[in-house]
Ligand SMILES: CC(C)(COP(=O)(O)OP(=O)(O)OC[C@H]1O[C@@H](n2cnc3c(N)ncnc32)[C@H](O)[C@@H]1O)[C@@H](O)C(=O)NCCC(=O)NCCS
């Protein structure tokens with residue numbers, strides 16, 4: 001199942017909850033983090049944007065975001081580098097999950113741009129995590145990501161994500177509420 005949602009809607013929190021409920025889980029944001037730690041991807045971004053994006057040899061994600069969200073062609077270049085590599089990692093992970101005995105109740109991949117990148121076609125079902133705007137703003141504020149407006153403008157709205165998804169979970173309560181809602185989704189998925 002593919003899991004998505006807007007910035008700070010609670011995608012990672014939902015993924016953790018699904019893992020507690022027994023699902024096999026993978027986050028493409030985490031895969032992207034690993035890719036920046038590889039010399040191959042680091043060298044590609046340094047070749048494009050200069051040594052200041054990897055001071056001391058470690059990629060500075062805020063510096064990458066400043067370049068990537070400054071112009072559509074820069075963002076497209078970065079996505080062209082990362083998405084095929086993310087896709088290969090997801091495919092390898094799925095092969096490993098399929099071989100698990102007993103099989104997990106679900107295999108869930110968190111992908112922020114699931115619909116925008118057309119990656120939803122790779123899944124039997126999709127799940128959108130949504131939350132009221134005020135709550136998202138409050139939760140995102142604690143985060144302090146660079147270029148939030150640019151990221152948001154590149155994404156579908158919460159309503160659009162919800163209308164495309166097989167399942168929708170509103171993350172407006174406690175973690176226990178979220179667990180219960182996700183447990184219902186797993187029951188439907190296997191029902
Ligand atoms: C630009 C980068 C370095 C910023 O890193 P940072 O640590 O600040 O953010 P992080 O990666 O944790 O992402 C946080 C959120 O930003 C949003 N976001 C990330 N990339 C994009 C993008 N290309 N377009 C729109 N929103 C995005 C998502 O909602 C995501 O959940 C990084 O996000 C990146 O390399 N993005 C391009 C790859 C991509 O498209 N990733 C999305 C999952 S495949």
Ligand SMILES: Nc1ncnc2c1ncn2[C@@H]1O[C@H](COP(=O)(O)OP(=O)(O)OP(=O)(O)O)[C@@H](O)[C@H]1O
Nearest residue numbers: 006007008009010011012013014139173174175178
């Ligand atoms: N039900 C909840 N109750 C309390 N706090 C929550 C709940 N859901 C999420 N949060 C908090 O809100 C913040 C954002 O949640 P989370 O990181 O899961 O969102 P995300 O959609 O993965 O964000 P991003 O777009 O930044 O990757 C986190 O600090 C998380 O702990």
